Amino acid sequence: MQLSNQTALITGGCSGLGHATAKALVAAGANVVLLDLNESLGAQRVAELGEDNTLFVRTDVTQQLDVEAALDKAYARFGAITVCVNCAGIAPAGRMLDRAGNPASLEDFSKTININLIGTFNVCRLVAASMAGNDLNDESRGVIINTASIAGYEGQIGQTAYAASKAGIIGLTLPMARDLAPLGIRVNSIAPGVMGTPLLTAMPQNVQDALSANVPNPKRLGFPEEFASLALHIIQNGYINGETIRLDGALRMPPK
Structure with a gap:
């Protein structure tokens, strides 16, 4: 799929990995629709990327x-x-039992699953219904890319909710790709490692250095632009389907 004049829907598109992907898509000639909750940041991103x-x-x-x-x-x-x-x-982060022996919050677990996993599924099912009406172009009507995480494979201490939600996205990938294959809609996921999003780069340097130290090569945080580059490659490479691709510098997460 060529990107010029295509239209891309990006959830969480105003910050972090979503923002980097939006910038890369616009630079490649695509139109982007940013779905996010932050209205002031949304207006800023439209001004930055271009109202047209x-x-x-x-x-x-x-x-x-x-x-x-x-x-x-x-x-x-x-x-x-x-x-x-x-x-x-x-x-969010939280151990199964805190230091006083209190159990983890069911509300926090449910919220994480609801946003990360159910929210992703909700968008996928509705956008797939829209894509199904597209004209078939080189055996393709559309492509969906979801964001998993290496935590979906190797969740750390305190990551039960997050790891479960991302493992769910990994589990969705192949069956969703199989469901939508007859319609010419591809589905893939990217599983990032420790990425230099604003959330992480706002942390003290010693924390960033500790996170980077576990990455075999290159020994640094991943760049959001590298996530965007992979997303664009998946879009343009029509034979990548039903796959979760790790983007982690060969990192395998330790327990903590």
Whole structure:
């Protein structure tokens, strides 16, 4: 799939991995629709990326009506959606039992699963229904990329909720790709390691250095631009389907 004049829907598109992907897509000639909750940041991103090819829609990915409204606005502005990149998510931490022996919060666990896993599934199912109506172009009607994590394979201490949500995304990838294959819609996931998103780069340097020390090569945090580069390659390489690709510098997460 060539990117010029394509339209991409990006959840969590105003910051971190989503923002980097939006910038790369716009640079490649695509239109982008940013789905996020932060309206002030959304307006800033539209100004940065260009009003002619960028649209922001305030969206809660867990809500069907929100996502349906965003799809309608995207279609009205740019026409058919052919790319979806799901980056929206949260990463709370908490042990199963705290120091006083109190059990982990069920509310926090449910919220993480709801946003990271169910929110991703909600967007996928609705965008797939939209893509199914696209014209078939070189055996393709669209491509969906979800954001997993290496925590989905090697969750650390305190990551039960986050790891479970990302393992769920990994588990969705192949069956969803198989479900949508007859329609010409590909589904893949990227499993990043420790990435230099604003959340991590705002941490003290000694914390960043400790995270980088476990990465075999290159011994640093990943760049959001590297996530974006991989996302663009997946979009353009029509034979990548049903795969979760690690992006982690050969890191295998230790227990803590």
